[in-house]
């Protein structure tokens with residue numbers, strides 16, 4: 551049996567994950583709607599044997615201030631499931647995972663769309679379940695506002711159960727779900743998935759989010775700055791599985807990592823500084839405000855500390871992460887904004903291929919991750935660099951595959967086929 555190897559996602563995002571990627575000299579303004587750009591990224595990731603492509607989503611203009619949103623790297627972009635359907639026919643092995651919200655969809659429609667993507671791609675689809683945490687999206691779906699956190703998760707639990715049932719029950723004669731939020735009569739008009747069912751990913755790290763993951767997810771996407779945070783999350787989530795009759799290995803935990811890599815440490819640092827210098831303060835503060843779920847952070851002195859904050863109805867896990875970091879490192883609003891804006895709250899590693907491989911290996915072997923969702927700072931340059939420099943180093947260490955052994959996303963991730 552081969553030794554346990556890490557899983558890698560290539561998280562796609564228009565011009566790149568760094569908040570100022572759109573200002574980088576490699577960026578082009580229409581990257582978000584340029585299919586050739588995405589085909590190139592998908593082929594690079596597949597040639598490097600990544601497990602999956604990963605797309606986030608928000609059905610709206612996410613930053614509260616539209617002027618600020620237009621200054622970030624994702625002011626325009628394809629609807630991600632449509633994008634992945636196009637990439638399905640341009641690739642042959644790599645998994646195709648898209649985010650979709652349980653708050654602004656219905657389970658029948660979403661189950662059908664993902665199962666179609668799964669058939670289109672020969673069993674490579676995955677759904678990243680989110681409940682969505684922004685008021686902006688709520689305003690686009692006839693809602694009077696963001697539903698409370700607990701209500702969103704209650705709806706998500708029923709939603710996930712209906713989708714899983716539809717995927718399992720494809721080809722059966724009746725379905726008949728009558729629940730609190732949804733009623734569904736028919737089975738899907740599609741055969742059973744080539745991989746048993748599309749892969750279920752979950753992102754949301756509050757207590758309710760973790761519980762939902764333990765109940766339903768195959769993969770968890772999460773954000774953790776330090777080894778200790780990552781390890782605590784990993785142990786907590788794996789510890790919740792037994793209550794649902796599941797084994798620790800039934801879930802793969804893949805935190806985000808935002809690498810900046812170059813042949814020498816000095817070059818990597820220079821690349822990173824170049825990006826950090828491009829962050830406008832108002833953009834950094836607006837993004838920090840959205841993580842903290844407050845709208846008037848700009849009123850406070852930018853070189854002073856964070857004010858006391860009310861508990862979040864939005865993304866509780868991200869708010870806690872920011873507050874924790876501000877206390878730990880005694881950072882001002884400007885410093886925090888730059889720190890979080892750069893990697894959008896995720897773990898940043900800057901260095902040589904060996905240094906980055908060391909960092910990934912430490913979290914993987916230390917029991918803090920089963921793999922990583924790689925968030926290149928700018929495209930295509932940083933994905934190219936990771937594929938050309940870091941992947942071979944991981945392969946040399948026996949930590950990552952040299953070739954695909956199966957054809958479906960479940961094969962790559964080493965997941966059981968659902969019965």
Ligand SMILES: Cc1cc2nc3c(=O)[nH]c(=O)nc-3n(C[C@H](O)[C@H](O)[C@H](O)COP(=O)(O)O)c2cc1C
Nearest residue numbers: 606607680681682683753754755756759772866867
């Ligand atoms: C790592 C991570 C990635 C997320 N990605 C998205 C996303 O792409 N779109 C979205 O609407 N919400 C996203 N969310 C937030 C989810 O909507 C989540 O269900 C909601 O914020 C509640 O999160 P909580 O359980 O951490 O409080 C993400 C959350 C995390 C932790």
